[in-house]
Amino acid sequence: xPRQHRTLFLSDLHLGAIGARADLILSFLQHxxxxxxxxxxxxxxxxxxxxxxxxxxxxxVIDHLEAxxxxxxxxxxLRGNHDPDPATAPPGRRIPVPALAHAEHVGADGRxxxxxxxxxxDVRVLRSLLLRRIGSRIDEHLRRLDRRLRRRSRAARPDxxxxxxxxxxxxxxxxxxxxxxxxxxxxxxxxxxxDGVICGHFHIPAxxxxxxxxxxxxxxxxxxxxxxxxxxNGSLKLVAWAEAQAQVREGxxxxxxxxxxxQPQTGAM
Numbered sequence: 001x002p003r004q005h006r007t008l009f010l011s012d013l014h015l016g017a018i019g020a021r022a023d024l025i026l027s028f029l030q031h032x033x034x035x036x037x038x039x040x041x042x043x044x045x046x047x048x049x050x051x052x053x054x055x056x057x058x059x060x061v062i063d064h065l066e067a068x069x070x071x072x073x074x075x076x077x078l079r080g081n082h083d084p085d086p087a088t089a090p091p092g093r094r095i096p097v098p099a100l101a102h103a104e105h106v107g108a109d110g111r112x113x114x115x116x117x118x119x120x121x122d123v124r125v126l127r128s129l130l131l132r133r134i135g136s137r138i139d140e141h142l143r144r145l146d147r148r149l150r151r152r153s154r155a156a157r158p159d160x161x162x163x164x165x166x167x168x169x170x171x172x173x174x175x176x177x178x179x180x181x182x183x184x185x186x187x188x189x190x191x192x193x194x195d196g197v198i199c200g201h202f203h204i205p206a207x208x209x210x211x212x213x214x215x216x217x218x219x220x221x222x223x224x225x226x227x228x229x230x231x232x233n234g235s236l237k238l239v240a241w242a243e244a245q246a247q248v249r250e251g252x253x254x255x256x257x258x259x260x261x262x263q264p265q266t267g268a269m
Contacts, residue, residue, distance in 0.1 A: 002033040006108055007230035011040035011117065011200025012220035014082065015061060016052035016093075019222040020045065023057050028227065028241045029064050035073055036230075037065060038105065040200040040218050041080025041117030044089060054093065066096050076103055080117040080201060104194070109234025111195040113214065114188055118201035121184040186211040198228060198236075207238040207269055214269055237268045 014020045046052045069075040079086070079099040086099045102116040181202060189197040196214025205219030205226040216236055219226030225241045 002031055005032060005034040005229045006232045007036040007038060008032060008034040009038045009040055009198055009218050009228040011218040012042040012203060014042055014045040014222055015058050016054055017045035018053050021221055021225065022061050024225055024241055025061050025221050026057055026064060037068060037073060038076045038115055039078060040115060040198065041078045042082040042200060043095060044084055045082045046084050046089060062093060069096060078103060078115060078117055081119040107230060107234035108232055111234060114192060114194050114197045116199055118181065118185060118199035121181045182215050183211050186213050186215055189213055205238055207236060209269060235268055
């Protein structure tokens with residue numbers, strides 16, 4: 001039976017990009033069910049590849065979310081910097097709700113959170129459309145090369161981070177090493193009189209209160225494969241699907257955990 005949550009926050013699925021793991025996203029959604037699904041940006045990544053990488057499992061993720069919405073669950077969609085204009089997304093691949101720039105989430109315990117993708121707090125040069133396209137092309141070529149090399153290597157394990165994934169994650173961590181975006185996003189929430197911020201964009205999962213309010217980053221489903229969950233008491237948790245899958249294989253409960261390589265300061269708030 002799927003584990004029940006009040007809310008699931010997922011960001012940076014990048015469906016349509018070569019690095020997307022639609023199979024793992026679908027598995028996570030099938031094992032975790034919620035009353036509210038909040039998609040925190042960069043869900044669709046259809047604008048830069050000549051031919052988007054869209055297969056049956058990718059479509060199944062969209063169909064699953066639509067089915068949960070039809071069954072009565074709330075679906076909230078925040079547009080990220082990679083998401084296409086909703087009007088230009090091909091029929092059948094669109095998220096079936098209006099795209100928002102930001103939203104306010106009220107937790108079961110009454111705490112209120114600003115929910116926003118987070119790209120608005122990038123330094124100006126990183127917000128350049130040209131630079132974003134160049135970065136996406138480099139990412140795509142690296143992952144394509146990595147995929148070819150992994151096919152030829154008998155020693156490669158599918159659950160082990162490849163050299164390309166480590167390179168991309170290391171570069172991303174170097175760009176955002178000061179974590180100044182955390183303070184800026186928390187400041188936005190504080191200015192609105194809220195209790196914290198839930199975001200995505202940076203591909204660096206986190207959950208802590210270091211800046212005086214709750215800062216929660218969902219991570220991504222290209223490298224970290226993490227999500228933020230809210231239980232029926234309003235507690236937030238950062239869940240890594242890699243560890244949860246191991247618990248499934250062992251027949252144990254889907255307890256929240258952190259994947260190897262993550263060093264969050266707090267596991268629940």
